[in-house]
Amino acid sequence: MTTTTLTAPPAAERTRDRGPDAARHRRKRILNWIAVHSVALALALFFILPFVFVFLTSVMSDGQALSGDLWPTSWHWSNYSTVFHTPGFLTWWRNSLVYAVLGTVFTVCSSVPVAYALAKFRFRGRRTAMILVISTMMLPPQVIIIPMYLVWAQQFHLSGSLWPLIIPMAFGDAYSIFLLRQFLLTIPQEYIESAKVDGCGELRTLLKIVVPMAKPGIAAVALFQFFYCWNDYFGPQIYAAQNPGAWTLSYGLESFKSAHSVNWNLTMAATLLVMAPVIIVFFFAQKAFVEGVTLTGVKG
Amino acid sequence: MALSLTTSAKAARSGAAGAPRNTPLRRKQNRDRMRVLGFLSPWLIGFSVFFAYPLIATVYFSFMHYNQIKAPDFVGLRNWKYVFQQMPLFGPALWNTMWLVVVMVALRVAFGLGIGLLVTKIKTGVGLFRTAFYIPYLAPPVAATVAFVFLLNPSTGPVNEMLGWIGLHGPNWFNDPSWSKPSLVLLSVWGIGDLMVIFMASLLDVPKEQYEAADLDGAGAWSKFRYVTWPHDHPDRTVRRGHRGRTDDAVLHAGPGRRKARVGCLHRARHGDPARLSRPLDPDRPAARLLAGLPELQHRRGMCALARALRHRHGRHPAADAQERRPHPGGGLR
Numbered sequence: 001m002t003t004t005t006l007t008a009p010p011a012a013e014r015t016r017d018r019g020p021d022a023a024r025h026r027r028k029r030i031l032n033w034i035a036v037h038s039v040a041l042a043l044a045l046f047f048i049l050p051f052v053f054v055f056l057t058s059v060m061s062d063g064q065a066l067s068g069d070l071w072p073t074s075w076h077w078s079n080y081s082t083v084f085h086t087p088g089f090l091t092w093w094r095n096s097l098v099y100a101v102l103g104t105v106f107t108v109c110s111s112v113p114v115a116y117a118l119a120k121f122r123f124r125g126r127r128t129a130m131i132l133v134i135s136t137m138m139l140p141p142q143v144i145i146i147p148m149y150l151v152w153a154q155q156f157h158l159s160g161s162l163w164p165l166i167i168p169m170a171f172g173d174a175y176s177i178f179l180l181r182q183f184l185l186t187i188p189q190e191y192i193e194s195a196k197v198d199g200c201g202e203l204r205t206l207l208k209i210v211v212p213m214a215k216p217g218i219a220a221v222a223l224f225q226f227f228y229c230w231n232d233y234f235g236p237q238i239y240a241a242q243n244p245g246a247w248t249l250s251y252g253l254e255s256f257k258s259a260h261s262v263n264w265n266l267t268m269a270a271t272l273l274v275m276a277p278v279i280i281v282f283f284f285a286q287k288a289f290v291e292g293v294t295l296t297g298v299k300g
Numbered sequence: 301m302a303l304s305l306t307t308s309a310k311a312a313r314s315g316a317a318g319a320p321r322n323t324p325l326r327r328k329q330n331r332d333r334m335r336v337l338g339f340l341s342p343w344l345i346g347f348s349v350f351f352a353y354p355l356i357a358t359v360y361f362s363f364m365h366y367n368q369i370k371a372p373d374f375v376g377l378r379n380w381k382y383v384f385q386q387m388p389l390f391g392p393a394l395w396n397t398m399w400l401v402v403v404m405v406a407l408r409v410a411f412g413l414g415i416g417l418l419v420t421k422i423k424t425g426v427g428l429f430r431t432a433f434y435i436p437y438l439a440p441p442v443a444a445t446v447a448f449v450f451l452l453n454p455s456t457g458p459v460n461e462m463l464g465w466i467g468l469h470g471p472n473w474f475n476d477p478s479w480s481k482p483s484l485v486l487l488s489v490w491g492i493g494d495l496m497v498i499f500m501a502s503l504l505d506v507p508k509e510q511y512e513a514a515d516l517d518g519a520g521a522w523s524k525f526r527y528v529t530w531p532h533d534h535p536d537r538t539v540r541r542g543h544r545g546r547t548d549d550a551v552l553h554a555g556p557g558r559r560k561a562r563v564g565c566l567h568r569a570r571h572g573d574p575a576r577l578s579r580p581l582d583p584d585r586p587a588a589r590l591l592a593g594l595p596e597l598q599h600r601r602g603m604c605a606l607a608r609a610l611r612h613r614h615g616r617h618p619a620a621d622a623q624e625r626r627p628h629p630g631g632g633l634r
Contacts, residue, residue: 036421043415044432047490051435053458054447068461110342117339123332129340136351147357148350150368171346202335231440250442257446264450271450274443282438286431 051275058268065265079269083256088244089270092252096277099162099236099248100229106169107176107225108218114172115180116206120192130181136174145238152239160243165235169225176221183217184210223285230278249274399481404488412495417529419496420503430496437493448487449474503529 057065058079060072083089117123118130153159187210195205211218233250240246247255253274260266337344362379364372383390415433422429436444451459452473460470471479514524 033423036418037424040418040422040429043418044429047432047436050447050451050490053451057450057458066456068456068458068464070458070461110346113339114343117336121336121339123336132347133343136347139351139355144351144354144358147354147361150357151354154368168346168350170342171350172343173346174343174351177343202339227438231442233442250440253442253446257449264456267446268450271443271446275439278438278440279435282435 054268054271057264058266058272060265062263062265065263065268076265079265080273083266083269083273086256086270088247088252089256091245092247092249095162095240095246096230096248096250099166099232100226102166103169103229104222104225106166107173108222110170110172111176111180111221112211112214112218113206115177115184116210118177119181119184119187120189120210133174133177133181137178141234149238159239161246162236162240162248164239165229165232173225176225179221179224180214180217183214183220187213219285223281226281227278396481400484403481404485407485407489408492408495411489412492413499415492416496416499416503417525420500430500433496434493437491439491444487444491448483448490452483452486 053070056070056072059075059077060069060079061074061076064073118126118133148164149159152164156164158164191209191213192205195209200208230248231250232248233254236246236248236251240248240251244252244255253270256270257267260270361372363374363376365375365378366372419426419430419433439447451457454460454470454472454475457470457473459473463470473479473483510528511524514528519527
């Protein structure tokens, strides 16, 4: 049943009779280990090397960055401060952060009740609502962007800011609703019923019983949404392009690259600075993200 | 008072059939309805304002001549005809999109499965390897693309530099129309982490007993993969196939070349910075946009599989399971 009971018999065998059979088995296992790990190591190298090259280039001098050298002759850490002092860079950083944080908070707050209703309430049209949520998820934003843009620009005069991207998130995000709903389905109805027996109102049941139980699901949704906002390029390009003060890092990086097309070292430093927050967030939230959520079973 | 939702709904229905108005049951039914509406309200507003309206407007405008100054003017199928017959970029864009969807998805699934399998076989340092394979996926698409434009740049890029060491003359990658799509594929295969995680979740679902049984029957590694892993993994694969990854924005950055114009970025091109406005695309022709969506319909589907894995990992309570499976009393679409 469990891994221990499964792996136990061969181990016992090995210790009991150390015949030639056991030795061959052992040798085969070692060879297998070497084969798997060397292939994995080689592949992992390919996945990591781009980061290494980007980093090495980011600390080169202007001249060396334009050569084919792979290793910096002298380390110019000042490239990073140059990037930071580029006009606009800190603004972009702040905008990205505002977009990602507000977007995440809004999405979670608005999607949890909807997901709860879809998962736990019984009402006419429940299935239809679910189908509509899923179809919203399938449609790419490109299809509806022009009418949306006209509304935001002409009715609300909000083009040139990130609000047209943030405000809709206060009204539920289909994908988050879907993920949360799937997660909430796993919470046994009995908990909710007993909360009601104890006199909890619907809202209190949600906040005191369901939300604490759904923490892993909420954490995953929040992270996905944070990454989505941080990485979003299409949205800021549509709504914020005309106002550099509203650019996000993703969008600003593009203009940075065009402005410093001969300074690969600076461009690479900026690139790393755009990547860094996401990767740092990942390392802090890894437990919730990969370990706790999707790969709990890896360790068997 | 302490009725569960199910029973209250049942009671409410019987009340609706027989009981006179304004009974407590009737009031309870109304209260239930308001409660559902209240919880759903964020999405109801969001759906109608940010989805249904613009979608209908897009279809509406696709039959109109509209320049944002004068009132829309009905022109029948003219916009659609323009897209299919005259727009010079439409054909190449469609072809490029199809090419990328077919090649990229196939390679991403193949590599995702391969690396997922490999990682499940690793015994030492699983966490380290998993992180190494996963991290590129996290790199923001724009940053990843800029990084690849540098790595693959023909004059000083490290990739061509290293190809030079072994005597190969590297291609021009993003600067060469015939190599730009393979370069994008390379970029998307680099960000394989999401598929790897999904495949791993599903591979680890395969009951160990089945491998043991295969061992006893003398199955080799390939047979085990073919007859145990593969069939088990199958239901998810169709779902995952749609998950395309990061190409969207990458296309825009990666440089010039008409071959790279994808349908998805056509209208983006027109809506973005003013320099791109000069492209031969008419602002009042949203028909192109309607088509733009087609290949992306499946974009986020991989997450269904993830949701499944997520639910599975957290152990479904049998009661919850039964409740979901139980046909609803009264039947029909409720």
